[in-house]
Amino acid sequence: MSAVLETQTMAGSKPAAKTETPAAITLIEAITQALAWEMRHDDSVLVLGEDVGVNGGVFRATAGLQATFGPERVLDTPLDETTIAGLTVGLAAQGMRPVAEAQFDGFVYPMVDHIVCHAARMRYRTRGRLHCPMVLRVPWGGGIRAPEHHSEANEAIFTNVPGLRVVMPSSPARAYGLLLAAIRDEDPVIYMEPKRIYRQYKELVPDDGEALPLDVCYVLRDGSDVTLVTWGAQVKETLEAAEKLAGEGISADVIDVATLKPLDFATIAESVAKTGRCVIVHEAPKTAGFGAEIAARLASESMYDLLAPVERVTGYDTHIPLFRLEMKYLPNVDKIIAAAKRTLAHS
Amino acid sequence: MSAVLETQTMAGSKPAAKTETPAAITLIEAITQALAWEMRHDDSVLVLGEDVGVNGGVFRATAGLQATFGPERVLDTPLDETTIAGLTVGLAAQGMRPVAEAQFDGFVYPMVDHIVCHAARMRYRTRGRLHCPMVLRVPWGGGIRAPEHHSEANEAIFTNVPGLRVVMPSSPARAYGLLLAAIRDEDPVIYMEPKRIYRQYKELVPDDGEALPLDVCYVLRDGSDVTLVTWGAQVKETLEAAEKLAGEGISADVIDVATLKPLDFATIAESVAKTGRCVIVHEAPKTAGFGAEIAARLASESMYDLLAPVERVTGYDTHIPLFRLEMKYLPNVDKIIAAAKRTLAHS
Amino acid sequence: MGVAATFQIESLQYLGADGKPVGELPEAFADPRALLPLFKQMLFVRQFDGKAIALQRTGKLGTYASCLGHEATHVGIGASMEPEDVFAPSYREYGAQIVRGVRLREILMYWGGDERGNDFQVPRHDFSWCVPIATQCLHAAGAALAFKLRGEKRVAVTCCGDGGSSKTDTYAAINSAGAYTLPFVQCIINNGWAISVPRSAQTGARTLAQKGIAGGLHCLQVDGNDLFAVMEGMRRAMERARNGEGGSVIEFMTYRLHDHTTADDARRYRDEAEVKAAWQRDPMTRLRAYVTAQGLWDEAQEKAWADECGKHIDEEINAYLELPVQPVEAMFDYLYADMPPDVMEQRSAVLAAEGRA
């Protein structure tokens, strides 16, 4: 497991030059591109969900796919998440590669039963006779001024469940490569999409069908004083915080976890071995959020490296408010900087 | 928040003298007793679930209640967990105090939607206009040679969800006091019952209607070398491990978390401040299990107290096997002792 | 080769698309003046709806779900209930809620991203808006169960859409209502679309009313753009419920004349011709034709009522716009009755960061 060091920093969110390039695409366009690539190359891949057909999904992730591949490859479902999850398990167990969409993170709960009891267990239960190569795409997270239940960060529902993989891209290129990998994987993958950065910036994503590994964290920025670990939409704020810290002479490693389960802890440990300090940033509530797992690993495997208490900058232990207050709830650049500085007060 | 120090150790699982006392009862009898007490004293309390009526529940937790309180207080439901959860929310929001039963932990998943989206949010969403004083009882955990889906340890599904309380008793007395508190609490409580120790031993539990606090950990044994933290059925193995360690001159604090959410971290921190070492024991898979939260808190709030890496002795990151192999999966006395000794190798 | 069971689903319509009665009107409307307050409510709701959309378009409201075209169904449902009954709406039935006492400012607050919108001053016991489709149906069944257990003569009424009729929660609610013989009314508001998915794609069932057969409920299909049919269908269901005869499922046939919400663009998936045709069955035009023909209404009255409505709506909008944002601690203060120490600590930290410790 080796960390991949990216040169591009993304700290400035709109690299103007790239926006001009015809092939530069947003994160959500990269998702569409990956779906189309894989559907072209594998007949068993199909897309299903609410409004994914002619409407192309409420976020347009499946825009154009039904026109290209037909209604037998891109299926609108009746309005029921239990149905979507159950059909997906049945399809996957019988030779298809379904990519199901949950319309919003807040609607994933009725899918939990089929995901946990069946998708995650089918191979285990049958000693490999049947298995569930499926992807569940879940637009994830807050900050888009959406109505109630449209802003949840509920990855912790899945990270304790054996048999699942949980993935969350934070750039167009990673969205493309990780989604290809997720579809090709022989086991169920929960693919969470940080909807706040769906259209945040564009980058060139060659449509080459190249998948990325499903168990690698990405070091997005190289530093020596403190390790900032995050995933999803908070990658943006975390990189901004690192940039600002650099202005004050504090250099930070920034790690995009990208694949929460299985966790590439080695990359995080390596960084913390170097910096001795770690700030974990995530949108979900703090208590028993996935950040706890990373901190727990540090407490057991990197204890002697730690020069300062592990900090978690997270959503509070309350529901994300409706949109008038939601930005007060979410982590932000200031909170991350403050936490980083707290770790630096220790030596 | 102060820890309660119990004198009784429970390490020997059947205190023979107590078994003779007429009023000495098992953990599950304590649950029945608490239900009956509260139903006698509060007309708005009712019990619902599958087979809870004339059958008294598949574990007999509601045995005799329908005969005593009538079919309008003890309701068999149609066989659907979504139904149970949704009805419970509706009942609670309209002035009742429903105590719903999930027949087994593995059947709790279809309830997640109503618990997370409604029970946990009703008060928040309506600024206190409506709220959900309800209890969901969930027989929990493995080790009883049961069929598939009857042995899950899935507390992590709930611990990241704001607005919930998550409770797990490990003795008849705590089962009684915590269940009374859970029913009386104005907010939803997930009350998980370690089914493996339902009938493990009896103790005297006065039927006095005295509730226990919902946010207190219990120090069951006092030591100075290492802190053993656990909950539910593993309290038994952990106390046994502590007893054996004592035989080797190693003295352990044993903490029964009892109330996972909100977590009484102060009691754990106090113990670790004294011992410098911590072993967390739980049945659920390790990754992102609730043990991670405790380890994370240690990594941030007790880092300077830690003399050794935090150890987690847990279920493996796979599904609990069917019963021929399940005891290989679960934590046990040997694994706990080994972990404790690993922490003691550091000084 | 016997017959195990047979079922028949009645359908109700009293007013033609031209506003002329197609048969005898329901008894309750023997005097057509009984209709007027309801018609005026419908006009009020439609005017409010237009203004809410405008507010959204000018950045003063978040995503908003219009009720354009549903006025007869919504107002009729609300008007059929008693104050002590409980209503469990989805997110679109403002007409019903307004009749029950919910204020416009509350509707605006909710879609304006402020939880206080759910804190209805009246009716205190109704459920708030419910975004997870059809989950409210089970809450209504739970409420109905509470009424039955307490011996109260109250009815729980809930709505879901044609899309929502596919949701397993709807089925669960229907089944529980049948199993416990509950005072429960499941309104299925069939407006033709669930965002981009047409009614025909939701199910192979010929009617949505027949979903009730699965739970042994009384089933009825009514013209949801015909206020008479709505009122008569509801009357029957409410009576059955209040008399202890059990639950009903009513399918209201109407049409969503607007986009799904202001975040939607229905032109992507829906034929303009269909929408035009639907306007021909507009409940408002139809009822206006009827009351005008009855000599109960004229242009002057309409103008005067529109002005009155406008004034009230503007007052409510202003109250909404002037409402200060909640203090940040509000996100902690309504989570638990007894705030746990950890939450308290986070609250304090937030206040401290705002210099308000």
Place this chain on the structure above:
Amino acid sequence: MGVAATFQIESLQYLGADGKPVGELPEAFADPRALLPLFKQMLFVRQFDGKAIALQRTGKLGTYASCLGHEATHVGIGASMEPEDVFAPSYREYGAQIVRGVRLREILMYWGGDERGNDFQVPRHDFSWCVPIATQCLHAAGAALAFKLRGEKRVAVTCCGDGGSSKTDTYAAINSAGAYTLPFVQCIINNGWAISVPRSAQTGARTLAQKGIAGGLHCLQVDGNDLFAVMEGMRRAMERARNGEGGSVIEFMTYRLHDHTTADDARRYRDEAEVKAAWQRDPMTRLRAYVTAQGLWDEAQEKAWADECGKHIDEEINAYLELPVQPVEAMFDYLYADMPPDVMEQRSAVLAAEGRA
């Protein structure tokens, strides 16, 4: 006041409780000898069931769910399917599975706490036993959807109980089958009880067959203790499905003659008189009377067949009893196709602890 829709649910019965035909037999059984292999399967299943219960009682098997009394329904369902069809059972339909090729040792392994029981050698593509009630129904619908999308002429058949017919998953499966016109057969095996909850408490619906109306499926009620009715009902449903005419719901009226499982004690909640009466409708007695009357069967044949069954069953039981427990690493080896490093590490640690690193 029109009629929106009407529905009729047929019921099928051919054999009286006394084993005498109550009318013309289905065409497929014009030659009654066609029946004999099925009757023999039923005898085989019943004998096995008794031995499985005995194994549990003597501590050699875990909790076991008996199929006593369901033999006609189970065997009939299995016998109506083609090998390439997919079966998604609950946990009780051994008769159907055995007909399809599942071995007794696999059944015993499963209830004996060994996942290898789910690794059917035949049929490889059938779903395994499913404990979370009715979830298998949606998997069958998904399988049926796969068949339809790939243009395969295969049918997905699934079973749930009277209790399971209340589960929202059953409804979802029925609704999807209708929405997509799937080659899908939902068998609802009404054996009167869901553990301690009687059929009457599950729903207000008069029949369970009518659950299918909610999804627009073809609905049928059959006497599940009458093999002719079972076979004819299934024939119709399978034909419809294979011809692309869509899904069916069949309610099989039978009775659970044993406790729910060996962990249950039905005397706590069920009247002995009811059980006694149910024995009068025992599918085995009834069919035995019929084949005997037809001159196709006698006591000697029964004895010879019982011995043959006994030998085979004992062989299978021995194979089960002699099977060594899986190595401990099995709990890691079937989790993922590509074992993640963390899991690999835990696996190694376990092996090391066993001195097998």
